[in-house]
Structures are given as structure tokens and as C-alpha cells.
Amino acid sequence: MVYPEQQRRAYLKALGIDVWLPRDVPDDIIDQHDAPSGDDEPDWDTLEQRVAGCTRCPLAQGRTNTVFGVGDRDADWLIVGEAPGAEEDRLGEPFVGRAGKLLDEMLRALGQSRKTVFIANILKCRPPNNRDPKNDEVAACRRYLDRQIALIQPRIILAVGRVAAQNLLGCQDPVGRMRGRVHAVNGIPLVVTYHPAYLLRSPSQKKKSWQDLCLAAGIARENGA
Numbered sequence: 001m002v003y004p005e006q007q008r009r010a011y012l013k014a015l016g017i018d019v020w021l022p023r024d025v026p027d028d029i030i031d032q033h034d035a036p037s038g039d040d041e042p043d044w045d046t047l048e049q050r051v052a053g054c055t056r057c058p059l060a061q062g063r064t065n066t067v068f069g070v071g072d073r074d075a076d077w078l079i080v081g082e083a084p085g086a087e088e089d090r091l092g093e094p095f096v097g098r099a100g101k102l103l104d105e106m107l108r109a110l111g112q113s114r115k116t117v118f119i120a121n122i123l124k125c126r127p128p129n130n131r132d133p134k135n136d137e138v139a140a141c142r143r144y145l146d147r148q149i150a151l152i153q154p155r156i157i158l159a160v161g162r163v164a165a166q167n168l169l170g171c172q173d174p175v176g177r178m179r180g181r182v183h184a185v186n187g188i189p190l191v192v193t194y195h196p197a198y199l200l201r202s203p204s205q206k207k208k209s210w211q212d213l214c215l216a217a218g219i220a221r222e223n224g225a
């Protein structure tokens, strides 16, 4: 079911959930994101074509493939990571390699898989040398992720890693401060957890990550998943 934006915000407020909106963006601009379909609200195929041909930021020059995202376009869960790495750029798919395998395990523990969730990144093109995304790159690319969120209307967004969470929430907090509670982006509940690559380096944090996944699963259920 698709909820009108104001109804979703009222629902989240009633649950006592913080509703985070991008800084310095007036409400009337936010509300335009939920306006009726038009040229600026492309369908999936048009959106995918636009991303494939996008030159809105300099990362277009160094990419092999854009990484649009994979999974169920009607998913209850939207997983958002940072940006493509070398293998993702080569294959055009997010979260491959060892970190991707761990993400697959995390999804399996939730009774989900790559086919039942949708996985996307903050950036659709690879930053050189896997550096952090720059603010202007994120700003240029954000419209694509926002449109994916609007099209999917997920029950829950899981932000994996510092870069994804900070950019989605418009803050500079460390993951340790953002995890453990429910935020919201574009009117959708959002939970933050550690990036699987970090969990591979710091396996002692897996327990906290499991707590985050349980929190997200509970919110997804409350939200109708």
C-alpha cells in the first residue's frame, strides 16, 4: 500500500519515531517529491536508462558500469550502501566479494535474500581508489536514490555503514551514535547498522549488528511487512 507523505509522517510521529529531513530544504520542496508522476518522476525503465547515461558528476568519466541496484522493485526492505568498489564497478552489481557474501548471510538470517530485498548505493558510480563520496557527487546522485525510494515504498530502510547513514540522514554522527534507534527518511523508517566490510575487520561488532537487524525487522513488521 502507498501512504500519502503526510499520513506516513503522522504515523511515524505516533510511533515516537524521529522524522529526519534533509537540512535546508523547505517542506514545500520535500512535498514535491510526492507530486503526481511527470517527467521528473520517471518509471523504473526510464530511471535505469537515465542512470546508465548519467554525466551529472565527474565520476561518470572513470566508471566501467553504473551500479543501479538489484532486487525486488516492490520489496519491503531497501538496503542502502555507500558506493561501488572495483568489483561492483566491473560487474555493475552492488555488494559483491566478501562483504557482499556477509550481507547475503545477514539477509538470510532475516529470512530475506538479494531477490526479496532491493539493494542500492548512495552513489551509482565508483569513486576513484574507493575514497569517500564527495558532497557534490552525493548531491548530484541523490535524485536517483530518492526516486528509487519513492517507487519501492519500502517498509524499512537499512543503512549499512557510516557513509550511507550520514548521507541519508544529513549528519556527521558516527555509526555507534546513529544505530540502536529508528530514524526516518522520505517518510520511511530507517535503521543504521555497520557495513559488512567493517564487520569482517571487527567481528566482535556482529552482535550489535544482529541487534540492529532485529530492530529493523520489528519495525518492518509493525509497518506491515
Ligand code: SF4
Pocket (backbone or CB within 6 Å): 051, 054, 055, 056, 057, 058, 059, 060, 066, 123, 124, 125, 137, 140, 141
Ligand atoms: S555518481 Fe550518480 S550523479 Fe555521478 S555520474 Fe554516476 S549516476 Fe550520475
